[in-house]
Amino acid sequence: MKLLLVEDDAAMQAAMQRALERRGFQVSTCGDGARALDRWRAAVPDAVVLDLSLPGLDGLQVLAQARAEGLDAPVIILTARGTVGDRILGLNTGADDYLPKPFDLDELEARLRALVRRRGGNGPADTTSWCGLRVDASSGAVYHLDKPLELAPREAALLRALLGRPGHAVAKERLFEIVFAGDDSVQIEAVEVVAYRLRKKLAPTGVQLVTLRGLGYLLQAPA
Template structure:
């Protein structure tokens, strides 16, 4: 899953990035409201951590603009302890939750998991199942028929994306945007490499699940009988 941090305190943003990466999230961080809005409008994020007090554009304006443009990505506001009116405004404009600074890592992670559940996503702590395979994104383990093996992070993220989309075709462009970011210089052959890795691991596990290529369109995960 890909998260966006919009926080002008650079050291805090860096600390949050490291914490979230340790929990196997992909993370982008920006430090002003306009950049936050530009990134949010891409629609590639599963959740946004949004500070209220930001340069160029405040967090409430970012949130209000997002919602007016139909961006429904869950948003958790990062607020100062006494900003009661801002918390109320944020919730009224469509924030999913807020966390008052300073906050504990445990509280933040719990609120992220809760917001993702409300959205209907499978959070990393839960096992994601498709056909006869089971992916635990929290520990990067793929299991099938009593056997399991460890994936690297990008393999896990790619398989999680394909599993969450079930029988829908996912293009290389969608994969790159989701796994590396919309402004990434990653090329299509990077996707092909990770698809190849995953295919070999599914064969190793004797899984009845295959990653099929739809020529000129993308990839689809299918369970065979």
């Protein structure tokens, strides 16, 4: 799922981006209302997470203009404004859901997936399938021919990231950000250990996890 995250608090934006990418989202970020509209127009997302208090245009102005232009991606509003009137105003302006701060990231993820399911989107709300491998949208578990693969959480995160671009190299640095998001106690070489373990668990499926020196890793279809 391609997600546009519009949040002007730099620390919160970075934390949310890391957390959501770890959950398998492709996150584009912006901290300014006017620029958010440009991003939305240029690369239409599957969903938008929109803060109300923004420089330039505030969140409601962004939302109203986007809807007026026919930009219909589902929107979840995040804000510290928690009154019923604010919620009603946001929903009447065109928001699909409303989550007051502080919020739980698991709840945000669940609401995003539910919104895209209702819209019939093609992101993680549907299943991702390739060469017999399938990612369950709700749990994040990975199956091969409908049998669950026994993977550690970091192995599953690595596999989900690679399944987003099967047959294409994903940089080690990018995988490190996804698999070890928020963990400052490990070095980038730790990705190699997770890849080694995942490679052995994929062997019975015929899918190969290939290391490309200087480029990263990719999934290769069975011969």
